[in-house]
Amino acid sequence: MKEIGTSLGMLMTGVTLVVFSCSSSVQEDTNGSSIDSTYAPVETKAPNTDYKPAFEGQTRVAGVKTTTPYEVKVLTEGLNRPWGIAVLPDGRFLITEKGGTLRIAAADGTLSEPISGLPPVNDAGQGGLLGITLDPDFSNNRMVYWSFSENTADGTLTAVAKGRLADNERTIEGARVIYRATPAHRSNLHYGSRLLFDRTGNLFVSTGERSDIVTRPQAQDLNSALGKILRITPEGKPAPGNPFEGRSDVRPEIYSYGHRNVQGLAFHPITGDLWETEFGPRGGDELNLVQPGKNYGWPVITYGLEYSGKKIGDSIQQHEGMEQPVYYWDPVLSPSGMTFFKGNSIPEWENNLFIGGLSSVHIARLVIKDNKVVGEERLLTGEAQRFRDVQQGHDGALYAVTDGGRLYRIGKK
Numbered sequence: 001m002k003e004i005g006t007s008l009g010m011l012m013t014g015v016t017l018v019v020f021s022c023s024s025s026v027q028e029d030t031n032g033s034s035i036d037s038t039y040a041p042v043e044t045k046a047p048n049t050d051y052k053p054a055f056e057g058q059t060r061v062a063g064v065k066t067t068t069p070y071e072v073k074v075l076t077e078g079l080n081r082p083w084g085i086a087v088l089p090d091g092r093f094l095i096t097e098k099g100g101t102l103r104i105a106a107a108d109g110t111l112s113e114p115i116s117g118l119p120p121v122n123d124a125g126q127g128g129l130l131g132i133t134l135d136p137d138f139s140n141n142r143m144v145y146w147s148f149s150e151n152t153a154d155g156t157l158t159a160v161a162k163g164r165l166a167d168n169e170r171t172i173e174g175a176r177v178i179y180r181a182t183p184a185h186r187s188n189l190h191y192g193s194r195l196l197f198d199r200t201g202n203l204f205v206s207t208g209e210r211s212d213i214v215t216r217p218q219a220q221d222l223n224s225a226l227g228k229i230l231r232i233t234p235e236g237k238p239a240p241g242n243p244f245e246g247r248s249d250v251r252p253e254i255y256s257y258g259h260r261n262v263q264g265l266a267f268h269p270i271t272g273d274l275w276e277t278e279f280g281p282r283g284g285d286e287l288n289l290v291q292p293g294k295n296y297g298w299p300v301i302t303y304g305l306e307y308s309g310k311k312i313g314d315s316i317q318q319h320e321g322m323e324q325p326v327y328y329w330d331p332v333l334s335p336s337g338m339t340f341f342k343g344n345s346i347p348e349w350e351n352n353l354f355i356g357g358l359s360s361v362h363i364a365r366l367v368i369k370d371n372k373v374v375g376e377e378r379l380l381t382g383e384a385q386r387f388r389d390v391q392q393g394h395d396g397a398l399y400a401v402t403d404g405g406r407l408y409r410i411g412k413k
């Protein structure tokens, strides 16, 4: 209830402030179309730190409001801790459930029985059956790829597996693990776990640094798979053309490093660039444009604090050789799955980024122009749901799942 009250308060603040937001009252979105009003930033709470952004527009940009009427429907509340959505060619949804099950949801919200045949997961803490994506040739080979937290003798790790969705859709056939993000660690936190095929047929996989003080520095360690974005072949080998290919002192599956816990991956529809979101600690959630071989800074630079309120490391936010986030949140969004909106069924949404927020209990809409965030809106603030993934259906609408078991459809009215 607290969140709902806050969002109403912000709405009123925004309406009040639009009157004197004259100097930048017209912006262009990524398509060149106008956004006719600029509102106050959606965040009104005090930040956790007094850190200064590296550039204007890196946090708390102007608010925007969707003007095209859209409707929000709860298609089902019957999912059990859903985590990731893959859109099937026929428009239905293949959805992971954290406890280790996979289900298909029809467009009307009807759920299949749990699909069996997946290897066991450790669903303690943040672990479980997590990210999912379809083979680019799924229509012919029915292959599915997923990530999960796997038990090993040395603790748990993020593993990537693949298998064939049986013709009767009741099982996954021939499931096998193709990649393990080692080292394992005795923690149940920060597994990363989004999966995304690129245009060359190789698979991006995000990991986390497992949260503990002892594993955190491995985000900077090029001989560890923790705190990375990896790029592997469909057989789990390092993908050809990776930035550290040929270097014997680096794991060749690494694509970028210095990440904390990446739960959002998406390609920009126009530029084709890879974008990611990751959890910061207390403050400092980030949106990054991912470039090969680059260092994204964790835990050396951060806009956040330890959960205890202590400073992290040397308490610096910028460092040569380390990339700045395109955007950051303080207080946090808790960004999970995300997608760019393709098409113009809701014209002002075209090429905007939609990010599921967990603790913030809303979906963040970001307007991005020239690789900078120029507008932010909070959607579904009244739902009081932790949004775990957002994907776009073949009908052009957005579909989102929540930790509470809901599947939403958000589309043109």
Ligand SMILES: [Ca+2]
Binding pocket: 258, 286, 296, 297, 298, 301, 323, 324, 325
């Ligand atoms: Ca960073």
